[in-house]
Amino acid sequence: MAKDAIVSEETAKKFAKEKETPYTRWVKQEGLEIKDGIYQEDLNTIELKPWASRNGHGVFLNHDASRTSNDCYVCEIDPGEKLNPQRQLYEEMIMILSGRGSTEVWNEAGQKVSFEWQAGALFSIPLNTMHQHFNGSGTEKVRFVAVTNLPPIMNVYEDPDFIFNTPYDFKGRFSGEPDYFAPKEDVDGLMLLTNFVTDAVNLPLIEAKERGAGGGHIRFNLAKSSMNTHISQFPVGTYKKAHAHGPGAHVIILAGEGYSLMWPEGEEPKVYPWKPGTLITPPNMWFHQHFNTGTTPARYLAFKYEGVAIRNAQGVPKAWISRRVGGHQIDYADESQLVRTMFADALSEKGLESQMSDSYEAEKATLPPL
Numbered sequence: 001m002a003k004d005a006i007v008s009e010e011t012a013k014k015f016a017k018e019k020e021t022p023y024t025r026w027v028k029q030e031g032l033e034i035k036d037g038i039y040q041e042d043l044n045t046i047e048l049k050p051w052a053s054r055n056g057h058g059v060f061l062n063h064d065a066s067r068t069s070n071d072c073y074v075c076e077i078d079p080g081e082k083l084n085p086q087r088q089l090y091e092e093m094i095m096i097l098s099g100r101g102s103t104e105v106w107n108e109a110g111q112k113v114s115f116e117w118q119a120g121a122l123f124s125i126p127l128n129t130m131h132q133h134f135n136g137s138g139t140e141k142v143r144f145v146a147v148t149n150l151p152p153i154m155n156v157y158e159d160p161d162f163i164f165n166t167p168y169d170f171k172g173r174f175s176g177e178p179d180y181f182a183p184k185e186d187v188d189g190l191m192l193l194t195n196f197v198t199d200a201v202n203l204p205l206i207e208a209k210e211r212g213a214g215g216g217h218i219r220f221n222l223a224k225s226s227m228n229t230h231i232s233q234f235p236v237g238t239y240k241k242a243h244a245h246g247p248g249a250h251v252i253i254l255a256g257e258g259y260s261l262m263w264p265e266g267e268e269p270k271v272y273p274w275k276p277g278t279l280i281t282p283p284n285m286w287f288h289q290h291f292n293t294g295t296t297p298a299r300y301l302a303f304k305y306e307g308v309a310i311r312n313a314q315g316v317p318k319a320w321i322s323r324r325v326g327g328h329q330i331d332y333a334d335e336s337q338l339v340r341t342m343f344a345d346a347l348s349e350k351g352l353e354s355q356m357s358d359s360y361e362a363e364k365a366t367l368p369p370l
Contacts, residue, residue: 021067023154027060037061037072039272040279043145043252044097048076055084063281065247070149070227070305072250072279077101077135077142085132088125089163090153091225092146093303095200095252096121097277099142103181105131107169111176115196120254122197122229122301123181124222126174128166145279147250147303149227173224190230191219200301201254205233210320212332213238213359226305233299234292237355239343242289243319243329244282249304251280251290256298259346261339262288269339287330289339293346324368332356332363 027034032049040046040061048057054075061072077083077099098119106112107129116136117123125131135142150163157163174180184194190206197203197220205216215234222229231254234240242261251260253274261269264286272280282288292298310318310328321327323334344354 021151021155022158023067023071023151026154026160029160030058032058032060032073034060034062037063037066037250037279037281038283039281041273042275042277043074043279044143044277046074048074051075053084054086055081061279061281063247063250064283066151067155068152069246069248070147070250070303071151072145072147072281072303074143074145077133079135079140080138082132082134085130087128087130087164087166088150089128089157089166090148090150091127091223091227092125092148092150093222093225093227093229094123094125094144094146095301095303097143097145099135099137099140101136101142102134103131104134105129105174105180107174107176108167109169109176113176113178113180115181117196117198120199120201122200122220122222123195124225124227126180126223127170127225128168129174145250145252147227147248147305149305190217191221194220195223200231201299203231205231208232209362211329212241212363213356214362215240228304230302231299232302233297234290235297235355236292236295237347237352238359239291239356240289241329241332242287242335242339244285244287245317245319245328246310247282247284249282249302251282252301252303253278253280254299254301256292256296257294258290258292258298260288260290261342262286271342285328291343291346293343293350293352295350295352322368324370331367332360333367 030053048059051058057076059074096117096119100118102114102116104114181196183196183198186193205218208215208217213234215232217232220229253276255276257275259271259273260280262282263269312318318328322329322331347354
């Protein structure tokens with residue numbers, strides 16, 4: 001049985017003053033709720049509250065380490081409306097869940113660019129630029145999900161006026177380049193060198209054998225952010241290798257049907273079913289593994305704050321490296337039989353069969369010795 005780390009009331013009272021932070025107090029001052037961000041079944045239907053300061057509606061989703069790393073929020077813009085202009089001394093990555101519209105970005109020098117987007121678009125707000133989001137429809141709402149590194153910034157400065165109203169241009173991040181948000185196709189390794197993705201659901205990916213299951217993968221460094229983004233896809237009847245990493249990776253399902261397993265070291269895995277719109281945020285150093293039980297390829301987007309990445313001396317994330325050599329990824333050959341039994345049973349319920357035999361065999365060529 002999974003342990004929840006609940007202690008006595010006597011012990012909890014000793015830390016009561018530390019439970020709230022400048023960040024959590026700010027969210028409450030905004031009149032919004034903070035909900036559990038470890039698992040949300042559907043970001044498209046999660047309940048929002050009026051967000052007066054933004055002229056929209058929103059909710060914040062916090063994971064187990066949000067107080068020190070990153071957070072997530074969902075925001076909605078009413079038909080024919082626009083959010084209030086804003087600047088911020090923290091970074092923000094955005095995916096449009098539904099609707100269409102546009103965004104304007106400008107700096108203190110008066111350099112301005114604007115771009116249009118629709119459902120599936122990805123982009124990031126350049127640090128401390130003024131920006132404003134517009135709903136391009138008079139009949140339909142816009143809804144987007146964003147991941148930011150506001151929590152540590154708010155906890156350091158404890159001054160919303162400073163964070164949201166300091167005029168300074170970070171010229172290395174944005175200088176009004178006309179094509180700043182134009183889609184680009186240049187690739188360096190697994191990295192797509194762009195600040196704007198038109199359609200994350202259908203974006204072509206690059207083969208990434210390291211994660212197993214014959215899947216595709218692509219990475220982004222939008223707006224030169226210290227946060228990072230990647231998209232992964234894996235075929236019907238397959239699943240990814242289990243791995244663990246630091247906190248704050250917000251996994252948003254883009255396509256397909258299946259489930260994820262999540263568990264801390266030494267405990268039994270728990271099942272989290274997903275579909276397009278589901279959010280899964282694995283807790284710090286919990287193992288997690290994604291399984292495709294649908295009839296189409298499964299694809300997900302992950303937003304993460306790079307500040308909590310765990311890498312080896314070569315700069316490779318340990319989540320990509322076998323535990324046999326000191327990494328945090330479990331090879332197929334070393335996984336629990338329970339993992340395969342659960343997958344076979346889930347597929348059988350839908351009249352499907354596992355397509356993992358080729359992946360098991362292919363792993364042997366690069367499998368480190370025990």
